Amino acid sequence: MSVQERKERERAARERLILATARELAEQQGWDAVTTRRLSERIEYSQPVLYSHFRGKREIIGAVALEGATEMAAALRAATSAADGPRARVTALARAYLDFAARNPAVYDAMFQLDGGLAFANEDTPQPLKDGFAALLESLGEVAGDGVHPGLFTEVFWAALHGLATLTRAGRLPPEDTEPRVELLVDRLAMV
Amino acid sequence: MSVQERKERERAARERLILATARELAEQQGWDAVTTRRLSERIEYSQPVLYSHFRGKREIIGAVALEGATEMAAALRAATSAADGPRARVTALARAYLDFAARNPAVYDAMFQLDGGLAFANEDTPQPLKDGFAALLESLGEVAGDGVHPGLFTEVFWAALHGLATLTRAGRLPPEDTEPRVELLVDRLAMV
DNA sequence: TCGCTTGTCTAGCGGTGCTAGGATCGATTC
DNA sequence: GAATCGATCCTAGCACCGCTAGACAAGCGA
Numbered sequence: 148m149s150v151q152e153r154k155e156r157e158r159a160a161r162e163r164l165i166l167a168t169a170r171e172l173a174e175q176q177g178w179d180a181v182t183t184r185r186l187s188e189r190i191e192y193s194q195p196v197l198y199s200h201f202r203g204k205r206e207i208i209g210a211v212a213l214e215g216a217t218e219m220a221a222a223l224r225a226a227t228s229a230a231d232g233p234r235a236r237v238t239a240l241a242r243a244y245l246d247f248a249a250r251n252p253a254v255y256d257a258m259f260q261l262d263g264g265l266a267f268a269n270e271d272t273p274q275p276l277k278d279g280f281a282a283l284l285e286s287l288g289e290v291a292g293d294g295v296h297p298g299l300f301t302e303v304f305w306a307a308l309h310g311l312a313t314l315t316r317a318g319r320l321p322p323e324d325t326e327p328r329v330e331l332l333v334d335r336l337a338m339v
Numbered sequence: 340m341s342v343q344e345r346k347e348r349e350r351a352a353r354e355r356l357i358l359a360t361a362r363e364l365a366e367q368q369g370w371d372a373v374t375t376r377r378l379s380e381r382i383e384y385s386q387p388v389l390y391s392h393f394r395g396k397r398e399i400i401g402a403v404a405l406e407g408a409t410e411m412a413a414a415l416r417a418a419t420s421a422a423d424g425p426r427a428r429v430t431a432l433a434r435a436y437l438d439f440a441a442r443n444p445a446v447y448d449a450m451f452q453l454d455g456g457l458a459f460a461n462e463d464t465p466q467p468l469k470d471g472f473a474a475l476l477e478s479l480g481e482v483a484g485d486g487v488h489p490g491l492f493t494e495v496f497w498a499a500l501h502g503l504a505t506l507t508r509a510g511r512l513p514p515e516d517t518e519p520r521v522e523l524l525v526d527r528l529a530m531v
Numbered sequence: 532t533c534g535c536t537t538g539t540c541t542a543g544c545g546g547t548g549c550t551a552g553g554a555t556c557g558a559t560t561c
Numbered sequence: 562g563a564a565t566c567g568a569t570c571c572t573a574g575c576a577c578c579g580c581t582a583g584a585c586a587a588g589c590g591a
Contacts, residue, residue, distance in 0.1 A: 204580090268510060310505075313502075317451070319451065328498070332495055387572095
């Protein structure tokens with residue numbers, strides 16, 4: 148069975164190569180530049196090879212989104228675990244969230260702006276996405292306030308962060324005032 | 340000069356036809372379905388005619404976005420003017436904003452999700468967009484709270500609304516709980 | 532070594548945004 | 562009223578897109 152195992156290893160390696168290349172190209176030139184032709188050229192295989200790994204471009208975006216969700220959840224947990232007290236955790240969480248979105252715009256797009264064919268907010272939602280929301284919930288649930296459902300509070304806080312992230316990146320909000328916006332948001336929303 | 344005037348009238352009418360058709364098609368089947376071929380077929384002119392009115396598809400999207408901004412500003416002002424007191428105005432504003440986004444998803448996309456080639460947050464920003472932000476500022480400035488810059492507060496509140504609108508529409512948030520989310524948002528952010 | 536499966540590539544389909552260049556229509560002038 | 566000439570519009574085509582059928586070659590097991 149060694150031959151088959153080797154082939155599977157090679158195949159898995161190539162799949163990682165495809166995703167890493169797609170992600171790199173998207174971060175460099177935007178997702179519009181990630182065409183199947185350019186992508187296949189960069190990985191030094193022909194176009195049909197892509198379709199032996201993914202159903203199509205949408206599924207490639209979705210795979211990058213899942214990668215990103217895992218990384219983001221880790222980044223959020225790392226940020227909150229280094230902070231003392233509920234309030235500080237929420238501030239750290241907000242900063243880490245916006246920081247991730249700013250540093251990985253293409254990945255953030257894959258997760259929340261583009262259609263990666265992923266299910267959301269239901270039982271078919273892939274684990275990395277659920278886990279990302281869970282990472283938010285862990286810190287935000289602490290400061291929801293009396294009588295406020297933690298899930299609902301997390302949704303609202305998350306929506307605010309998402310709005311700040313996307314509007315800033317799209318040039319709708321000047322990027323300089325990000326920090327005071329975060330402070331205002333935490334100040335008002337978090338019941339210390 | 341009557342001939343020239345008639346031609347200009349006809350030209351303006353055709354431009355309105357292009358925009359109305361693009362908008363209708365986008366609302367019915369999404370912006371992906373708005374191709375220059377389909378659009379030209381629906382207006383019963385050939386493709387190049389589109390390019391005698393607009394530089395390209397991007398500029399058509401931008402024109403629809405400006406139309407939408409004007410309408411949205413009017414809708415927001417209508418909603419707030421019918422409410423009594425700062426707090427009620429903000430609630431009405433938030434509901435009207437989310438309602439507009441839900442009822443005109445394609446127009447909302449043109450304004451905030453797609454690239455319509457429009458300038459934002461600087462001196463080149465078209466008047467309708469500035470006015471839309473002004474409509475938000477009028478009601479939100481009242482409840483920013485002491486020592487908080489009204490513009491900054493408006494940005495944060497707007498970002499939260501934008502996040503709720505986009506995440507809901509993309510299926511990231513279940514649509515049922517929109518109303519409690521609005522109440523929570525206004526409760527926490529507005530300093531009565 | 533042979534046959535066969537598995538994997539990869541070439542070539543091409545129908546679609547996209549956009550444009551060059553020719554045809555036609557109609558207003559202006561004689 | 563006819564001829565001219567410029568504005569206006571369309572046909573045809575470019576390069577590119579996502580995706581796939583079918584030919585071909587490489588490497589496996591017998």
